[in-house]
Structures are given as C-alpha cells and as structure tokens.
Amino acid sequence: MDYSRLIEKALKGDRLATGRLLSIVERDPRGASMVLESLPEREGYHVIGVTGIAGSGKSTLLSRLLTHYADKGYRCAVVAIDPSSAYSRGALLGDRIRMQMHATNPNIFIRSVSTRGLKGGLSFAGVAMIDVFGRLGYDKVFIESIGVGQADVDIMRIADTIVVVTVPGLGDDIQALKAGVMEIGDIYVINKVDKDREGANKTMEYLLFAIEAGELGHRGWRPRIVKTSAVLDEGIDELIDAIEEHYRFILGTGRYGSGRERRREILVRLLAEKMLIDALESIEIETGKDLYEGALELLRRVTARYVDTTGGGEA
Amino acid sequence: MTITETERIKVLVAKLGLDGHDRGAKVVARALRDAGFEVIYTGIRQTPEQVVEAAIQEDVDVIGVSILSGAHMTLMKRLMELLREYGADDIPVFLGGTIPVPDIEPIKRMGVREVFLPGTSLREIVEMIRQAGLERRKRRGW
Numbered sequence: 001m002d003y004s005r006l007i008e009k010a011l012k013g014d015r016l017a018t019g020r021l022l023s024i025v026e027r028d029p030r031g032a033s034m035v036l037e038s039l040p041e042r043e044g045y046h047v048i049g050v051t052g053i054a055g056s057g058k059s060t061l062l063s064r065l066l067t068h069y070a071d072k073g074y075r076c077a078v079v080a081i082d083p084s085s086a087y088s089r090g091a092l093l094g095d096r097i098r099m100q101m102h103a104t105n106p107n108i109f110i111r112s113v114s115t116r117g118l119k120g121g122l123s124f125a126g127v128a129m130i131d132v133f134g135r136l137g138y139d140k141v142f143i144e145s146i147g148v149g150q151a152d153v154d155i156m157r158i159a160d161t162i163v164v165v166t167v168p169g170l171g172d173d174i175q176a177l178k179a180g181v182m183e184i185g186d187i188y189v190i191n192k193v194d195k196d197r198e199g200a201n202k203t204m205e206y207l208l209f210a211i212e213a214g215e216l217g218h219r220g221w222r223p224r225i226v227k228t229s230a231v232l233d234e235g236i237d238e239l240i241d242a243i244e245e246h247y248r249f250i251l252g253t254g255r256y257g258s259g260r261e262r263r264r265e266i267l268v269r270l271l272a273e274k275m276l277i278d279a280l281e282s283i284e285i286e287t288g289k290d291l292y293e294g295a296l297e298l299l300r301r302v303t304a305r306y307v308d309t310t311g312g313g314e315a
Numbered sequence: 316m317t318i319t320e321t322e323r324i325k326v327l328v329a330k331l332g333l334d335g336h337d338r339g340a341k342v343v344a345r346a347l348r349d350a351g352f353e354v355i356y357t358g359i360r361q362t363p364e365q366v367v368e369a370a371i372q373e374d375v376d377v378i379g380v381s382i383l384s385g386a387h388m389t390l391m392k393r394l395m396e397l398l399r400e401y402g403a404d405d406i407p408v409f410l411g412g413t414i415p416v417p418d419i420e421p422i423k424r425m426g427v428r429e430v431f432l433p434g435t436s437l438r439e440i441v442e443m444i445r446q447a448g449l450e451r452r453k454r455r456g457w
C-alpha cells in the first residue's frame with residue numbers, strides 16, 4: 001500500500017491502514033512530521049493523560065472508561081506507553097492485556113509504544129500519535145504513561161486533562177510524591193478502594209487538605225478527587241463526570257489548544273533528543289566505540305563539518 | 316544479539332482459545348524482550364478475531380501463537396483465514412505448544428511458518444522470529 005493510499009484509507013477508518021500509518025510515525029521523526037502534515041487539521045478532540053504510580057490500576061481504569069465512552073458513540077484511541085529495558089532495549093508492553101477485551105470494538109483503537117530509551121515516561125512516537133489519532137477523527141485520545149513519579153510531569157504538558165491515579169494507604173509516600181506527579185493532576189483518582197476503604201478516606205483527606213491549602217490545582221481549576229474500584233466498576237461514572245467537567249472548563253476558558261501547543265514544543269525537544277541518540281547509536285555500531293567515546297566522536301564530526309562548511313564556502 | 320533502533324521488531328504473543336497454559340507464552344515473551352524485541356502479550360483466552368485486531372492495531376512484524384489445549388487445527392485455520400480477509404497475511408505466523416507431530420504439516424500448509432514443540436530452545440525460537448521479522452521489514456521497504 002503506498003503512502004497516499006494509506007492516508008486516504010486511514011481517514012475512512014480503515015484499521016489496517018491506521019496501524020501501518022502509525023508505524024511510519026513510529027519509525028522516525030521525519031515520518032511522523034510527514035504523516036502529521038498530510039492529515040487535515042481538526043479541532044475539538046480531547047486528550048486525556050492518565051498517569052500515576054506503577055500498578056495503581058491505570059490500564060484497568062482506562063478499560064472502564066473505554067467501555068463507557070465507546071458505548072456512547074465516541075471514537076476512542078489509546079496510546080499506551082511502557083518503558084523499554086535499558087539492558088536489551090527490548091520491551092514487554094503490558095497495558096494492552098487489561099484492555100484487550102475491546103480489541104474488536106470498532107470505536108476503539110489501542111496502540112502500544114515503548115519509550116525507546118527516552119526519559120520522562122514519554123516517547124517521541126507516543127506524543128506524535130496523539131495528534132495523528134485526533135486528525136484521523138478520534139474524539140477521545142487517552143495516553144497512559146508509566147508512573148515513575150517526578151519525571152512524569154512531562155505528561156502534564158501534552159494532555160488537555162490530566163488524571164493522576166494513586167492507591168489508598170500510601171501514607172507518607174504521598175508526601176514524597178507530591179513534589180512531582182501528585183502536583184499535576186486535574187483529577188485525582190484513589191483507585192482500589194475495595195482493598196482499603198479506611199485508607200482511601202485518609203488519602204482523600206490528605207488530598208483535600210492539599211487542595212484547600214492551595215498546594216494542588218492551578219489556574220482557576222479546583223482539582224477533583226474521585227474514589228474508584230476499577231475491578232468492581234465503582235466510581236467510574238463520577239470519574240467520567242469529572243473528566244467531562246474539566247473538558248467543558250478548558251473549552252469555556254479558551255484553554256483548549258494549549259495542550260496542542262505544548263505537544264508541538266515537546267515534539268521538538270524529543271526530536272532533538274532522539275536524533276542525538278540515533279546518531280550516537282549509529283556511531284556505536286559503525287565504530288564499535290561505547291556511548292562516551294561515541295559522543296566524543298560525534299562532537300569531532302560536528303565540529304569538523306562546521307569548520308568545513310564555514311571555511312569551504314561552497315554555496 | 317541485540318537489535319538496532321531502526322530494526323526493532325514488534326511481536327504479538329497470543330494465547331488462542333480456552334487454554335490457561337500461559338507459562339510457555341510468558342517464557343517466550345520474556346526471551347524475546349531480553350533479545351531486544353518489543354513484545355505485546357494478549358493474555359489468555361483470545362478469539363482469532365481479537366488476535367488479528369491486536370496484530371493490526373499494533374502493526375506487529377510477527378505473530379506468535381501458543382496453544383496447549385488441543386484445539387489448534389480449528390483455531391489456526393480461522394486465524395489464517397482472518398489474516399487474509401483483513402489483508403494482513405504479510406505478517407508471518409508461528410505456533411508453539413503441544414502439537415501432535417502429524418498435525419505439523421497440515422498447519423504449515425495453512426501458511427504457518429514454523430511449529431515449535433515443547434522443549435525447543437529459546438535461542439532457536441528467538442533467531443527464527445528475528446529472521447522472519449527482518450524479512451517482513453525488508454519486504455515492506457521502510
């Protein structure tokens with residue numbers, strides 16, 4: 001299938017073509033910008049970032065949200081980001097397992113992405129895919145990022161609505177988390193309340209206190225707190241209400257679109273980082289030098305070229 | 316042997332049918348990850364439709380199916396039919412599990428690349444999947 005055929009088919013909702021188009025996005029940054037530029041711009045899609053502590057139930061919750069939104073006729077896309085192993089650079093992308101019951105739902109499209117060595121819980125492809133899905137006609141685009149704490153603040157910059165998932169009974173740990181990931185939520189979810197209702201209330205009190213004290217929340221939005229049990233399907237309606245309320249809030253305050261601006265900015269940064277890593281890796285392969293030596297080699301080459309072009313004067 | 320950035324191969328490891336034996340699938344998934352592959356595991360009890368949909372949405376380079384229930388003939392036949400129907404039959408398919416030797420040839424005739432019986436070395440599995448994945452990437456041309 002050639003490129004323009006892929007675009008044409010994907011715009012009509014063809015899932016095979018969509019999957020393959022996403023691979024072009026994933027292959028390299030040039031492919032990503034090519035795909036983005038070939039797709040017509042579109043307004044109004046809602047990007048929902050789900051982040052938080054590892055194993056807190058992000059994927060299971062997402063699966064519940066998908067059921068609800070897809071039933072209501074929304075087209076939903078999920079970009080599920082998992083870390084790649086620093087060791088082998090391979091990855092076990094585990095989020096899909098929790099959402100696989102939706103595989104054959106025509107309103108739902110799920111794509112797993114690995115961070116491919118990038119820090120901060122995001123990957124270049126993952127960020128680019130958000131707007132590809134939006135332009136392909138998806139209404140709700142969810143992005144699940146790894147819950148690594150501090151570094152996860154990155155997700156704040158790319159989503160319209162940020163859902164931070166935590167679990168009851170973290171006690172003092174939550175204090176530690178506050179500085180990073182806990183600060184960024186538009187909505188805080190205390191999941192797994194079925195395991196510890198008492199602890200959930202404590203966590204709730206703590207979060208409420210932080211909100212009252214003005215430690216959480218920003219620019220006119222008072223963060224919502226929702227207690228859920230993803231396995232028992234409890235609290236999901238409240239969570240959806242909170243998400244929709246926040247969506248109306250950003251539309252009403254003219255903030256919609258700032259997420260997209262931030263995604264563009266992040267893409268440029270990730271692009272630069274990725275190009276550098278690629279260059280280092282190819283030097284590593286080409287010369288057998290390690291990353292440090294490779295970096296020096298790259299510097300030498302860049303400097304040489306710079307001296308070359310400024311001195312050579314070949315226009 | 317590690318895989319470079321540009322050739323990072325995506326593999327779907329799938330458990331087809333009513334079959335709770337997931338040890339082999341998990342062992343293979345981990346071995347592939349450790350060899351530098353990106354692995355997506357479907358979890359147990361999948362229908363052929365779910366597996367094909369996952370393969371298409373993730374645009375994997377290779378599909379590896381694990382069946383230890385004895386229902387491999389019907390399930391694999393349906394899976395291969397669906398892949399053709401969807402136009403995704405360029406994705407190479409492998410099968411592992413307790414497959415009686417007389418069934419191997421008929422299964423390969425359905426279009427399955429290779430059948431791995433219990434006891435096959437992980438190195439052999441990883442190497443064959445790697446070859447198939449690289450070939451698919453090359454055929455595709457980008």
Ligand code: B12
Pocket residue numbers: 328329333334335336337338339340342343378379380381382383384385409410411412413431432433434435436437440
């Ligand atoms: C361990 C085991 C169990 C465990 C499973 C634990 C688990 N979570 O996996 C338990 C005790 C739960 C179990 C239960 C049952 N089992 Co059982 N079980 C086995 C046993 C002894 C070993 C399987 C195993 O884990 N092997 C180790 C792994 C690493 O090997 P493997 O899966 O074969 O994988 C290798 C290859 O096959 C291949 N491979 C496998 N998958 C994949 C995937 C890909 C992508 C690739 C590339 C390669 C590949 O590569 C691997 C490495 O070499 C086998 C006997 C046997 N010799 O296989 C019976 C066996 C599979 N079980 C059998 C049966 C009947 C059952 C039960 C129905 C028993 C009962 N009557 O209650 C239940 C059903 C469970 C269910 N829900 O489906 C039969 C199946 C008969 C058939 N096929 O018709 C077998 C063959 C035993 C027998 N000879 O009767 N079982």
Ligand SMILES: Nc1nc2c(ncn2[C@@H]2O[C@H](COP(=O)(O)OP(=O)(O)OP(=O)(O)O)[C@@H](O)[C@H]2O)c(=O)[nH]1
Pocket residue numbers: 053054055056057058059060061094095098146147191192193194195228229230231232
């Ligand atoms: N008791 C209980 N268990 C839950 C709940 N939600 C999720 N789980 C379980 O928690 C485990 C992790 O769930 P996931 O949805 O994979 O969590 P995650 O946050 O996506 O995990 P990572 O992506 O690995 O960080 C699974 O075993 C779930 O079944 C809940 O509300 N209650």
Ligand SMILES: [Mg+2]
Pocket residue numbers: 058059060094095144
């Ligand atoms: Mg998850």
